[in-house]
Amino acid sequence: MDHQDDINARHNAKARKRQAFMQDKIARKTEEKGLLIVHTGKGKGKSTAAFGMACRALGHGMKVGIVQFIKGGWATGEKAVYAAFPGQVDHKVMGEGFTWDTQDRARDIEWARAGWDEVRRMIADPSYALVIADELNIVLRYNYLPVEEVIAGLMDRDTMKHVIVTGRNAPDALIEAADLVTEMVQIKHHFQTGVKAQKGIEF
Amino acid sequence: MDHQDDINARHNAKARKRQAFMQDKIARKTEEKGLLIVHTGKGKGKSTAAFGMACRALGHGMKVGIVQFIKGGWATGEKAVYAAFPGQVDHKVMGEGFTWDTQDRARDIEWARAGWDEVRRMIADPSYALVIADELNIVLRYNYLPVEEVIAGLMDRDTMKHVIVTGRNAPDALIEAADLVTEMVQIKHHFQTGVKAQKGIEF
Numbered sequence A, B: 001m002d003h004q005d006d007i008n009a010r011h012n013a014k015a016r017k018r019q020a021f022m023q024d025k026i027a028r029k030t031e032e033k034g035l036l037i038v039h040t041g042k043g044k045g046k047s048t049a050a051f052g053m054a055c056r057a058l059g060h061g062m063k064v065g066i067v068q069f070i071k072g073g074w075a076t077g078e079k080a081v082y083a084a085f086p087g088q089v090d091h092k093v094m095g096e097g098f099t100w101d102t103q104d105r106a107r108d109i110e111w112a113r114a115g116w117d118e119v120r121r122m123i124a125d126p127s128y129a130l131v132i133a134d135e136l137n138i139v140l141r142y143n144y145l146p147v148e149e150v151i152a153g154l155m156d157r158d159t160m161k162h163v164i165v166t167g168r169n170a171p172d173a174l175i176e177a178a179d180l181v182t183e184m185v186q187i188k189h190h191f192q193t194g195v196k197a198q199k200g201i202e203f
Helices: A003-027 A046-059 A076-083 A105-124 A136-141 A147-155 A172-177 B003-027 B046-059 B076-083 B105-124 B136-141 B147-155 B172-177
Strands: A036-040 A064-068 A089-093 A130-134 A162-166 A180-188 B036-040 B064-068 B089-093 B130-134 B162-166 B180-188
Touching: A003 B105, A036 A046, A036 A172, A046 A064, A046 A076, A046 A130, A046 A162, A046 A180, A046 B046, A046 B076, A064 A105, A076 A089, A076 B046, A089 A105, A105 A130, A105 A136, A105 A147, A105 B003, A136 A147, A136 A162, A147 A172, B036 B046, B036 B172, B046 B064, B046 B076, B046 B130, B046 B162, B046 B180, B064 B105, B076 B089, B089 B105, B105 B130, B105 B136, B105 B147, B136 B147, B136 B162, B147 B172
Parallel strands: A036 A162, A036 A180, A064 A089, A064 A130, A130 A162, B036 B162, B036 B180, B064 B089, B064 B130, B130 B162
Antiparallel strands: A180 B180
């Protein structure tokens, strides 16, 4: 057996062990249920991964509800995708711009409340398989809505309904309540080097 | 001025300062260029965020090339989306299953080489605006391809072409070469609680 064969043989033996472990692990996952998913952290990809899941659900023929609490994160590229799946997407934009643009806290609170009412309506409507509350974490961070009320509302849903909440600074209580939490950590960002927001990347 | 008005006034003053800062920051971003983007980390959302960017690009009428080095990460939901944008997606599946399923290192290396040839072809073809090398980091991690060769190939592209590389354990040299790197960190996963992979979430 030459050196390369030896490496391959050892690799293959390890792979067999790992395969047995993974097969056993997967066999023990039997429950199907609607998940409460949180995408948080300062890095990119929180809304984009939610959009990716929305697209996958559209491909499966599911109906998706999206409430966008802060304007700016979703744009023209997304709308053209929705158009390809007529009647399957209900996307409501509730905010009037990034928080630091509105400069009117009282109005922001009104928008937050209106957005939350939309999320609750979509959660209560059995036709939606997936509901995305985009940037809801920011709304909670600013205390525009009481976190206990929001968590209770998110938990009070059909067994098979999936909900995704995005935004940096997810409250601990929401992380505690969620089934799946991913933190997007920014390791490196092209804005740091003077590159501007671009079609197909940021919007 | 009552207490609530006072909170609002202070918030609004802070928001104005932040707005000025952000406007200045955005004004200084003038460069447009194709980005080398890396999604790494053990958390979910690496491929899903890449898929979300692919969908956004499709909505903009761009052509997208996807080379999937490990089978299993992309599935039926995605294919139905591609069908809605005929001629805009070229998705090649190069692997034969998760690495721990194949148990044949020599064959894995052949697949990796074939996948890399596809990525290079898509990078060289000006009709692709976005190229996704899905799970290429895993291929590099296993030393199936030389990292220097891969980075040189990724850097040798048109000014406006975007490339996304996904997979846990991105090599340091690739992070160094990239414009935008996000690490998806797993905070909590529903597999830990016995819930199985589900339509619209995992596939």
